[in-house]
Amino acid sequence: MSLEEEREKYILIKEDLLNYRKSLDQETKIIRALSDHDLAVALDDINERRKYQFDKNKSRPYFAKIVFKKEGEDKTTTAYIGRIGFASLNNEDIIIDWRAPISDLYYNSKLGKASFKIDKEEIKGELELKRQINFEDGQITSVYDLDNSISSDEFLQPYLSASADNRLKNIIATIQKEQDDIIRMPFNDNLIIQGVAGSGKTTVALHRLSYLIYNNRSFIKPYNYMVISPNSIFKSYISSLLEELDADQVNSLSLDDLLEHVLQSNFKILKKHEQYEYLCNKKIKFDYLKFKGSLDFQKAIDKFLVSYAKEMFCKDFNILNVKIFDKEFIYKKFKECDRESLEEQANILAGTLDSYAKDNDQIEDYLRNLYNKDLLSFQDKITIERTLQKGIKSLIYKFYKKRPLLEIYKKFINEVEKYTEFNNFKILKGETLKNLKSNIISYDDIGAILYIATKIRPLTDFLEIKQIIIDEAQDFSYLTFKALKDIFKYANFSIFGDLAQGIYSYQSIKNWNEIIPLFNNLSYLELNKSYRTTIEITQEANKILNKLGLHNAENVLRHGEPVQIRISKNIKKTIEAEIEEFKKSNFISCAIICKDQEELKCAYELLKDNVSIYNESDNEFNMNSVCLLTVESAKGLEFDFVIIYDFSSYSENELDFKRFYVAKTRALHKLILNQIE
8 A cells, every 4th residue: 555655645746846847947047147147157056956966866756754743743744855855946845855854763763752853952753654665767666664673684685685786876775873873973073983894884984974065064065075085996986976975076085196286296106015015025024114104203203393494494594695693593583483384484484584674773783883894895785784674585485495395205214213213214214215216105105295294384275174084094004194184184084994904004003093192072983784795705704804803793684695615727717607607697796806916917818808907097997897906906895796816825914814804895795716726
């Protein structure tokens, strides 16, 4: 009965929606007739975006229905919930946006007594109905009433059994309470979310972003948000999700992009796997890499910057070889300029000295005395006096000798042993300077360079950013977090990651406790349930967590095919057969995951007629093909069908344990482990 009831109701709702769409066309005509061109352009942009959102969601305008009776009232409120909210001409809601306060009843309340908040006011009442409504090609295909006896596992199984592509379409309808609690946390809260593989970290991160945009739209604009991605593949992958969530107008940068913006110069980033293979081949210890991302390295930089500032400003200021200000006076005035960056201090110093030099009796007496003693010619005396009257700010700037950031960083590395007791400084200096001289920057340099940038010059381009979302954050070092906190000084942070997936742990944090002191008003939360994989795949992945001494991941009670282990003498033939198996299945996406670049090259030579190879230089990411990737590139992504190229290539060490764990947990439904004999 409820199915027919909803189909009949949809006929009326569809009519309201069509009238809404027609009203947008009418508004376009009115807007484009306005005499104020700038206002017309702004309003037209808003109206066109509304049309775009309507057209994008018209085949599935909503996914849920709730019926709520407010306490003390006889009348009930019926709300249909969709990805985007639509209101009629008289401003009555046709569809409620999933981010609206009343929608919280759908995600977080059981039938019976329930409440939600509008601003700080709690609205109490009775939740009488919570219904899931499924659409296919613009038609309602099924409805599902949720009662208090249904577990979240039962509710989720039909959605989690879908392909990766369809799962993305159903994300908003399947958000769980522990995920929704994070999504709806206040704007001013800083968050660290530790989540096991498949727990929905990326989903929650991007939905939180969308939720914050919607609920703070009157005073925080989309350009006030920033998503920081670990690499360009992940940045491309989330771009389509941002669009789905009406959040595609936010800023999005990879860490490489940010460094390039700050340095304003060309350079090459040394890939982590390349550095790892080089250091292993040369038998160079990794401890200097860990040190370069640490609090101790920050302290060394701070000591260097004190010395650097003294070198720049503790010197006499001369005009025509005549000392106007001695070095002690200048350095004293410099230290009195209380600003965060050295260049800001220099600007204030220039103004201070400029004002001090004009109409200063002591300087006039000093110059007159030099002239009377024949130590200064009359012409030079007049020239100096005129220069002082004209203003000396430009001379102070030349006196300061502004340097490129990389030159300052090289100077620090050249002198690093002066500022630290780290005993492996020779390797640190040698490897770092060798790269920098070839215009190569390693990931362990990024945090240090960005941190130095915040101390040298004001990074005013980022002052409007109010909220930062970071995913795959386990790959960042302490010093990178410190630099980001200083760059985005007016922003709150939502940080998502999984320490078990921190492959290159010698270049990143080992524990979230390392960065907790950086943030005020911080909440640390965990997502321990995997929604991605079947029980069989989760149990296989938990073998690695046990070896790492970490807690097992829980998961939704969803069974699938057993994990298959295949030993092969002819890996080309074996994987080609597996690709055919995938093509004959109902699955949409397939990944062949290689341990590293060396293995990927071998695999590509064998399989190039059957696969597409993806790496971090790709601008677009197409999951609807057989993708050949390294573990590093696959991190953060998920696929219906995953083939591990050769599991015997993974060694019994922490790095390879984490690589193998990441590879296994990319699979949604089917996992095959190949071993080359």
